[in-house]
Amino acid sequence: MDLGEQTLIFDTFNTPQAALSLRSAAEQLTGRKVTYVINSHHHSDHIWGNQVFEDATIFATDSTFDLMRTKGVARLERMRSQPMPLEKLEEALEQEQDPVQRKDLELYVDEMRQVNMALPNLTLRLPDVTFERRLAFAGSKRTAVLLTFGGAHSPSDAFLYFPEEALAFMSDIVQIGFHPSMGDGNPDEWLRILAKVEALQLSTIVPGHGVIGTGEAVGIMGQYIQLLQQMAYAAPSLDELLAIDAPAFCASWQASPVFKENLHFLYNRIHNL
Structure with missing residues (x-):
């Protein structure tokens, strides 16, 4: 999101490859580097692209930071030692007849293929700044308010609100x-x-x-x-x-x-x- 003098990214996807595409799109749209990155919660599909934003400041809740450096690190180590068995997933995809479930499985197989490709060079970059309840970003174009009301989908969930x-x-x-x-x-x-x-x-x-x-x-x-x-x-x-x-x-x-x-x-x- 273009705040004016700053560009803000909300979550960084499941792989550095996807995050790199996101960063390129943001830079093309705004004409500047990404300034801020938000990690909404600790699940890997929202944070594993963090390493691509090496020049940005990353924000998360206090609890999300703790979850990332404990559960997040453990999940990455586990995935690295036991990558997703793509052959079994591809076999299941070939056998799936239900069109709705087949579409879901196709998307999942493709995502896991990208994750497995990324794992050898994937590092978990932790947030630089944490907050407890509310944090405002005031720009010349718009103001964004980072809020958390607690844990819903995960033990700690943040969202980004644009009041105007x-x-x-x-x-x-x-x-x-x-x-x-x-x-x-x-x-x-x-x-x-x-x-x-x-x-x-x-x-x-x-x-x-x-x-x-x-x-x-x-x-x-x-x-x-x-x-x-x-x-x-x-x-x-x-x-x-x-x-x-x-x-x-x-x-x-x-x-x-x-x-x-x-x-x-x-x-x-x-x-x-």
Whole structure:
């Protein structure tokens, strides 16, 4: 985002290759180097391109910094020692007949191929500056406010709010046309945070995954979480729960396998398994 005298990048993708394309696009659009980078949370698909922005200052929450230097470093070491088995994924892709799941798997295989290519030279660059609740970036064109209301999709999630445009880069707190993974988060806190975001009356949302949408996406995300919670509470058994198809409103969303992963997670959470 062009703030005026500064260029700000929100999250750096899953590989240095993708981040390099992002940096090049930002430099072409603004005519200057990237000044600031935000890491919204510690998951690798949002931070593994950090090393490309060697001249920029990287910001994250206090908790995200701690998660990156512990869990983030451990994940990178684990992936390096045990790269994703692409052959098995490619075999599964050949056998997949469902068009929705096949599309998801194609995208996943391509992403993992890029990750495996990057691993030998990938380094995890940590944030330079951390914040606790709120941090403002005042530029001559626009002001951006970096906020965190706590942990939703992950133990600590930040988003970038542009008050004058009623626009926000929501990271994975809000996803559009995309099943949000709940397994590393807290669904009750997620709903609380979505209620606070809804109070901002956003006009435009840039999601962590999916297409750009309107502020209505905040409510839809909340409805999704509440509905899956209700399904998990009502299910007589895990097997019966996992036999349920995705409701019509989200049946065509990307990342379709995540729907049943979420049901499994919620069932275990409810029954303390």
